[in-house]
Amino acid sequence: MQANMKITVRRGEIQKQRADALVVNLFAGSAPGGATAAVDRALGGQIRAAIDLGDFKGASGETLLLYSQGRIAAPRVLVVGLGAQPSFDAEAARRAAAQAAIALDKLGCRRAATILHGGGAGGLESAEAAQALAEASALALYRFEHYRSDPQTPLLRQLTLVEFDADKLAAVRRGVRSGLALASATAFARDLVNHPGNTVTPRYLAEQARRLAQQYSAIKVRILDEKAMAKLGMGAVLAVGQGSSNPPRFICMEYNARKREQPLVFVGKGITFDSGGLSLKSVSGIVSMKKDMAGAAAVFGAMQAVAELGLPRRVIGVVAAAENMPDGNAFRPGDALTTLSGKTIEILSTDAEGRLVLADALSYVERFKPSAVVDLATLTGACVTALGHHAAGLFANDDDLAERLLQAGAHTHERLWRLPLWPEYRQQIEGDIADVKNSGGPPGGASTAAALLAEFATGYPWAHLDIAGTASSEAHRHYVRKGGVGFGVRLLAQLARTW
Numbered sequence: 212m213q214a215n216m217k218i219t220v221r222r223g224e225i226q227k228q229r230a231d232a233l234v235v236n237l238f239a240g241s242a243p244g245g246a247t248a249a250v251d252r253a254l255g256g257q258i259r260a261a262i263d264l265g266d267f268k269g270a271s272g273e274t275l276l277l278y279s280q281g282r283i284a285a286p287r288v289l290v291v292g293l294g295a296q297p298s299f300d301a302e303a304a305r306r307a308a309a310q311a312a313i314a315l316d317k318l319g320c321r322r323a324a325t326i327l328h329g330g331g332a333g334g335l336e337s338a339e340a341a342q343a344l345a346e347a348s349a350l351a352l353y354r355f356e357h358y359r360s361d362p363q364t365p366l367l368r369q370l371t372l373v374e375f376d377a378d379k380l381a382a383v384r385r386g387v388r389s390g391l392a393l394a395s396a397t398a399f400a401r402d403l404v405n406h407p408g409n410t411v412t413p414r415y416l417a418e419q420a421r422r423l424a425q426q427y428s429a430i431k432v433r434i435l436d437e438k439a440m441a442k443l444g445m446g447a448v449l450a451v452g453q454g455s456s457n458p459p460r461f462i463c464m465e466y467n468a469r470k471r472e473q474p475l476v477f478v479g480k481g482i483t484f485d486s487g488g489l490s491l492k493s494v495s496g497i498v499s500m501k502k503d504m505a506g507a508a509a510v511f512g513a514m515q516a517v518a519e520l521g522l523p524r525r526v527i528g529v530v531a532a533a534e535n536m537p538d539g540n541a542f543r544p545g546d547a548l549t550t551l552s553g554k555t556i557e558i559l560s561t562d563a564e565g566r567l568v569l570a571d572a573l574s575y576v577e578r579f580k581p582s583a584v585v586d587l588a589t590l591t592g593a594c595v596t597a598l599g600h601h602a603a604g605l606f607a608n609d610d611d612l613a614e615r616l617l618q619a620g621a622h623t624h625e626r627l628w629r630l631p632l633w634p635e636y637r638q639q640i641e642g643d644i645a646d647v648k649n650s651g652g653p654p655g656g657a658s659t660a661a662a663l664l665a666e667f668a669t670g671y672p673w674a675h676l677d678i679a680g681t682a683s684s685e686a687h688r689h690y691v692r693k694g695g696v697g698f699g700v701r702l703l704a705q706l707a708r709t710w
């Protein structure tokens with residue numbers, strides 16, 4: 212995939228670079244070292260002077276802009292604060308890079324040269340620091356201008372990453388490639404979430420899968436239409452989709468299909484618009500529901516990422532895509548559905564549709580004999596109430612898988628928080644006329660939804676991420692823009708890389 216930013220890696224000294232601006236950095240409470248000290252000397256001690264006056268402390272989020280006035284080739288120098296050295300990590304590196312990219316873009320700089328943030332004294336490995344820098348610089352300048360008559364593109368398009376130590380160059384280049392691949396995959400997921408429901412239909416999602424297969428020969432695609440789904444007995448996906456004139460699709464993408472190993476399987480909720488169906492949502496509840504396919508978007512992004520990174524793993528991505536609409540042909544509250552597994556579900560609310568399409572998807576993937584299955588879904592408002600926008604809910608029937616996901620999420624700063632799946636939640640959804648009902652009422656709503664999924668996720672280690680609160684952002688912050696976040700893409704890629 213093409214990235215919005217070009218990053219070249221070069222061996223050299225930062226103060227000698229020709230660019231619209233140079234970027235160096237400072238840890239809070241430390242003296243300028245290495246490349247920052249070299250730039251400071253070239254500027255006649257301006258950085259030191261700002262530190263000594265207390266004007267610049269190197270705190271995280273802080274920047275200092277200096278003008279070189281002919282002392283070096285670049286007219287501007289931006290010093291970014293890295294915060295305290297002991298608490299520095301990959302996320303701090305990403306935030307520093309995002310800060311710099313946004314500031315320089317605002318100034319109108321087109322080309323900048325930068326050093327790594329925290330590659331030496333910061334304690335990050337060179338590849339990791341380079342990945343963080345590339346990932347966050349590209350993501351910070353992500354824009355979604357598709358529906359504007361006068362689209363604005365960022366000005367900053369070209370970064371030169373300058374590394375003094377020749378021994379580190381190969382690792383830095385590798386890190387930049389990974390970072391750009393992950394940024395591009397995340398941008399793909401953001402686009403899918405940001406495009407509205409009149410563009411993103413189940414058919415549109417199926418086309419995206421075909422496009423991935425065209426682009427990456429290691430990805431094979433299989434799409435089931437309504438007829439194929441009916442033949443298999445996917446009564447839940449079909450019921451959710453039957454009120455819409457945009458018919459449902461069941462999408463399977465397989466990467467490295469010929470590898471003889473048990474695959475890692477990702478499953479995404481792909482409700483391209485959730486009106487609630489006959490249990491219609493309120494005006495304020497319905498307005499953001501184009502994002503109800505963010506789980507699917509994460510799976511698409513993750514498939515692109517694993518293919519672009521060329522991971523030596525077998526990975527399968529499955530998306531259950533449907534539009535949930537009220538209609539004369541829509542499914543009803545009170546209906547009893549027969550799912551692919553043969554288990555039956557009684558409908559209390561047609562607005563609890565995500566767990567229905569996932570029920571069929573989780574049964575379907577058992578045929579792959581997965582080493583693990585991770586599903587992602589904007590599943591419940593209750594999870595947003597519990598965790599806000601700062602973490603996704605994690606549910607799992609396997610502690611090792613839960614632990615790996617927690618670690619991957621901590622690393623990529625797509626934070627997860629484990630929530631319970633106790634038998635009492637399963638009792639809450641015991642059916643009156645069918646095996647289970649699709650709502651357990653308000654108490655513990657995230658856990659009762661997960662308990663329904665657990666009924667169908669049998670025969671493999673499984674985890675469920677409720678991303679209802681993290682799929683989109685209300686504001687720009689660091690390398691996340693307002694709108695679709697692409698939550699889960701980097702996390703799933705990290706899980707696959709370390710699997």
Ligand code: BES
Pocket residue numbers: 485503560562563564565589590591592593595649650651652656679680
């Ligand atoms: N897509 C919604 C959940 C949601 C809510 C996602 C807010 C993002 C933000 C889901 O399909 C839904 O409607 N869930 C209901 C379930 C209830 C009817 C049992 C909910 O959470 O209210």
Ligand code: MN
Pocket residue numbers: 485487561562563564565
């Ligand atoms: Mn719903």
Ligand code: ZN
Pocket residue numbers: 482485503562564565589590
């Ligand atoms: Zn929904």
